[in-house]
Amino acid sequence: MSERRACRVLGFDRTTIRYRSSRDDSALRERMRALAQTRRRFGYRRLHILLRQEGVVINRKRTQRVYRELGLTVRQRRGRKRAVGTRAPILAAAAPNARWSLDFVHDQLADGRRFRVLNIIDDATKRCRAAVVDTSISGRRVVRELTALVARHGKPDLMVSDNGIEFTSNAVLAWCAQTGIAWHYIAPGKPMQNGICEAFNGRMRDELLNETLFRSLDHARACVADWIEDYNTARPHSALGYLSPAAYAATFTATGARLRNPDQLRRAPLAPTAGNRQTHAAALLPAG
Template structure:
């Protein structure tokens, strides 16, 4: 039979009767308690008033609470020492890897210590939703990830915006922010070199072009073969349609070679109203000057040391360098001509251009002719 539990008030009343002269044998019979229990009560509460007994009880409760708090803190410290080491979450980790690592740490603490999942998450500073939520595997997302990886392998220097344009052409109506999330999670981000900011003076504003063949931009690039032999590339771009009209490769390109290359384009496309070049000897020589005079073409030279005044061709050169020249190791001049020719066709017919609302240069030129 379960014994009766006495309150402190009842215990003090019984001890008061004992102090008044009532024999212990009568008290044990009257209240149904053993004499040893009465002696134990007397040792604990003897001579205490009701107020002192209440304060004593409060101190006991507070002492138990403090002991439990110290024990909990000690256990928390021990658990943290068990998982101490490198940072749990780093910027380079994908979200799936971060979630998996957090779940493993919580499970480890639950197995190594007699603690609940709630306490393990609290000690580690993790949200319980991380442990509970199971992200469903979406077949549609997996197909999108695989296609995005494939496009990124084919075009390693394309950012997520151009990859999004390529996916849109394939009929995948996906929000660009979702593409960016997958792009970052899969580690496909393109590392770009930070450019040093320079103070610039007042720039000369060129007339705005509004139709094809109003202005062509010309410039040279330089690279080398595997043997160390240098070669040059003559680039010609239409400033309005962004079409690449010429990419001529050679170890030595003279002013006469520039004229022959331009004349070949003029035969099927027509002559431009003006051309913009730097002050290189091939452009400033007599051959190009005579040709522009006979064709009635305005030849504009940028100021020395101001390539920003020919920004269209400089931007094109940057794309050629980043997406073609830096990705290939040319064994011969013929190989360089072939690769650059293929890249030029891809640039004009396939590569989306952000300044043309995602269209290719040739597509934009056809729309302008039709409109």
């Protein structure tokens, strides 16, 4: 059947069939391609946030359409493991310095030498307090780094880590007794009890370690420092309403209570956050 007869039978105007958009997306395409090359592991949602921050006010669906047309879809590196059984609720920090999480992530240099990164995360603001890069990090080194962090940012109420020998060493135990900071060790074989730091390690591996060839230890330290600075101050975080950790931390008062000013608590332009947030100054709250 011809197009003319088909449109007449269905009651369609032929102009709807032959319509071609005259909208010019060339500038948007070039900018999105440039952002995607810089942020190789960002999807269209975070690219949309970055465009909005630059003053490009467009609809999210338009961003998604151009993103797909440019073939910028991020390839998933591995299948996601599905949890089985009943999940127990974890404690969620409700104020800065209520809880810090620690964990190691490993990688290697171009010459095959391996190195480690000690990541220390503030669970409430998702801010990375420190990322220590070295070939060997002992319990004494962990204590030195924590002492320096406490002097700069204040003393946390609780530290959370796995049962690695660096965290269970005599140096760490003596430091906890001296400072009065409580230290909680997760159950063996249960990394999701330290899920916030594990999620941070996954982002670091996906966006930095897997994307960079490190020539030397100094090069690795410089790259990690630049990525941490960008993560804390510029990278939009979905769990924080697509604010950066530094911007989200600015919504807390000195007593740890959340501010209620709408200008300081601007909402995510795409979708609501993952869960309801508490606005009082309790240190730890049960979250499902």
